[in-house]
Amino acid sequence: MFAYASTTGTTGGLGGSWMSWVIIIVMFAAIYFLTIRPQNKRDKEARKMRDNLRPGDEIVTIGGIYGKVVRVTDDRVIIMVGSEKTKLEMAKSAISSVVSATSASTASSAPKAKQEEPEKEVSKPTPKTIRKLGAAKEAAENAENKAEEAVQAAEEAAEAVAEAVEKTEA
Numbered sequence: 001m002f003a004y005a006s007t008t009g010t011t012g013g014l015g016g017s018w019m020s021w022v023i024i025i026v027m028f029a030a031i032y033f034l035t036i037r038p039q040n041k042r043d044k045e046a047r048k049m050r051d052n053l054r055p056g057d058e059i060v061t062i063g064g065i066y067g068k069v070v071r072v073t074d075d076r077v078i079i080m081v082g083s084e085k086t087k088l089e090m091a092k093s094a095i096s097s098v099v100s101a102t103s104a105s106t107a108s109s110a111p112k113a114k115q116e117e118p119e120k121e122v123s124k125p126t127p128k129t130i131r132k133l134g135a136a137k138e139a140a141e142n143a144e145n146k147a148e149e150a151v152q153a154a155e156e157a158a159e160a161v162a163e164a165v166e167k168t169e170a
Contacts, residue, residue, distance in 0.1 A: 050092045053077060058099040061090065066099065 053059070057069045059079065067079030070087060078089050 049098060050095055053092070053095070053098070054101070057101050060096050060099055061094050062096045063094070 053069055053072050055069050055071060058066065059069060059077075060066055061079075065079075065081055065088070067081040067088065069077055070080050071078040072092075075092055076089055077092055077095065078087055080087050
């Protein structure tokens with residue numbers, strides 16, 4: 001019924017599809033260089049920062065908690081926060097930035113073996129250390145109990161003295 005007439009030649013159709021491919025490729029390149037590549041750089045820098053954490057570094061977590069690194073393992077970090085020196089264990093990925101680093105992690109001119117020394121200084125507690133800590137805690141609890149008993153005995157003695165005074169006055 002209807003007849004369509006083509007106004008473009010055979011080369012015109014090819015040129016149009018070639019240009020559309022070029023535009024698509026340029027758009028993907030722009031997206032890559034404007035969004036994907038900078039994000040990958042930021043991720044790489046964050047990963048490097050987290051891998052270079054050392055005990056003594058002061059950090060900020062993603063949640064805004066400031067603390068000092070006590071111990072570092074493969075995927076976790078133990079930090080000390082607050083005036084009461086509360087210890088928190090968290091994933092390395094939860095660390096946003098390092099506020100101030102220890103001298104060992106900032107000294108780039110030092111040999112690599114010396115940079116690893118602070119990591120060797122911090123070790124996991126041994127069973128002997130844990131027993132000592134348990135004994136110290138137990139001794140503190142015993143001292144607290146004895147102090148409570150002494151206070152109770154002093155109160156009883158004060159009551160006995162008060163009763164004796166009442167009997168002598170009567």
